[in-house]
Amino acid sequence: MSSTKRLLASIHDVGPRFEAEVEHLADLLESRLGKGHFAMLVVPDHWGAAPLREDRAFQSRLRAWSERGIEMFVHGWFHRDTVQHSGAASFKARHLTAGEGEFLGLDEATALRLMREGKALVEDVIGREVAGFIAPAWLYGEGSLSALRQSGFALAEDHWKVWNASDQRVLARGPVITWASRSMARTASSLAFAVLARTVLPHTLDTVRIAVHPGDVTKPSILSSIDSTLSRFARSHRPARYTELT
Template sequence: MRDAHTSARSLMLVLHDVAPETWPDYQPFVEAIDALGEVPMTWLVVPDFHHRNALHRSPTFCRLLDRRLARGDELALHGFYHADDGPAPRGPGEFFMRRIYTHEGEFYALEQQEAMQRLEAGLELFTALGWPVSGFVAPAWLMSEGTRQALRQLPLRYTSTPQHLYSLPDFTAIEAPGLVWSARSAWRRGLSRVLCDWQVRRWHKAETLRLGLHPVDMRHASSRDYWLHTVRELVEQGRQPLTKSAWLERRLSA
């Protein structure tokens, strides 16, 4: 029999960068997860991925997300374009974050007004499509102070960074450690496996673990198989799969 601590532990399976063009990457993995049984997922949906994937032009993909909601999955807002198209970086620190660390930190340098405009546009699209939304995750988890101020004014329940969920509007930090791979090259995939294996051992007793998957992970057998194996193993260890909003609801009501 599982003890109370074991039965309370959970995992959150989170698919980043969800858009019509990334669905072919994810589809085989999602089908494999569905075959495991009831493993709800949180899909981080980009309204117009890289300015070429506007959801209103992809009704078939939107119907797919409708079906995922009906299965018990969650859809969260993940930026608007998932591309950093702002003014040129100012200074070496900003250049590193926006041109070397990532080119996709859409909300890293936005002032409050522009951040609000993009957030409201994303929420309006979700509403028009009939999708409930509780959370926003900034691309690359990078948020300017202006973005934070905008989020305080919107009817959202959470945002997140790699190791925490933040309850809105007051940004109360809740520890929720996350695993993520960098799968763009063979050496990165090898290092990611070692690091994530160590983190799983380190956080063995953590209340929850978040698995943050990206489309590039699905393009390589080593990373794709790692995630599938990890989900199976964590479920067998007694962790309950939950969406981010369901976990937050349970956490705050405890």
Template sequence: MPRQEPSLLVSIHDVSPKFEGKVDRLADLVSRDMPAPHYAMLVVPDHWGDSPIRAGTPFASRLRAWSDAGVDMFVHGWFHLDRSEHDGALAKFKAKRMTAGEGEFLGLDHDTARARMADGRKLIEDIIGRPAVGFIAPAWLYGDDAMRALGEEGFALAEDHIKVWRPATGEVVAKGPVITWASRSRWRIASSLAVAAVARAALPRRPWMRLAVHPGDTNVPALTDSIARTVASLSRGARFARYSELLPAAGA
């Protein structure tokens, strides 16, 4: 069986009217060497409850245009804000240390999680006129109830820090840690820059590699420089791919 050419998946998180200008900057940054817009957008229906996406607005028209151009669209939670009370040491650790209060689906009960998934899907699919490629929880954090709801809701793809999988079957279709950046503190910035530098120098070329960027990255010139260098480095000897390539084949 021939060896698969290394493929790079790029995603822009937290796509919302609140960050429209920053999303534009990120799209320009990651697509400089792409022959077409081979990246994904993770769309938040109402970021923090104060930036709702509404059909018929200019931003909704932009989502449709991006999708028509070939950008893969994911549902990315609903509020991107964690208001849950967490039980257990592990959940509390994830909620506090792995995100800045944005792990929306970490502590939701099953019914609430499924309702937000369904509502987000309907909103986004009605706007773009085609199925969403999948669902990715804010901060890549899923509680047990959210995982159960995800399997029931019928999304074709989902993703966490280490893999992409098909919720209907549990089949893992891409493995490996996602390379990302964090801008909310000096030590997180320094850590992000260090990890990206190691990835550029030493990351083995895998069948599927993933890179994710966030609007806050544009606030720190060192991060945007690192992102540009990392995209260029990882795409050398690889190809830009779309998440939609991981979808089940029609009729499969």
């Protein structure tokens, strides 16, 4: 294994709504990558139905995960997209996510307020600084990108890269390996891409990113693919932390 090759893994949509699913995924990642060698993306109030601020038990769980060395990112606020889009944004909202691209159409002021409130909330819960901000569905509009530069976050990520949130320096490039559970066709496509990634990316990318979601635990085929993918890249890439990129 080359010390210069990194494997960055993350669990998305972390919050009270998906506690059991997150626990399952955390156990899987830790079994392959070791203690604390992955990140969690925290949603402060998933779809307005699971407020982290009001759930003391989950706050304690989140703080315990953080104390185990798991990096924490703020992952939007509601995760749900309520904006009416047009043009290219409308295509992204319809085809790249199922109503989950919350930060795709927000204006700068709204995006900045939610980013700062999310940062303050999660940092208060875990008792330390968060690693950065990652928009739901990896989708950012111009207002969100402008807000991000002012937000005080260190890192940001989309589907194709990781960058410094304040000065926009790109720190790593390459697609995220992820899975889709919401339809048979999307599941089949994501499983096929994972096979291709396990074949090609170990030899072509110094930094590999793997992202899992709560819905993944509903399909044994996806869980098996995640396990195979983690195992394969853990042999060629060192399980690492996002903050090592800075």
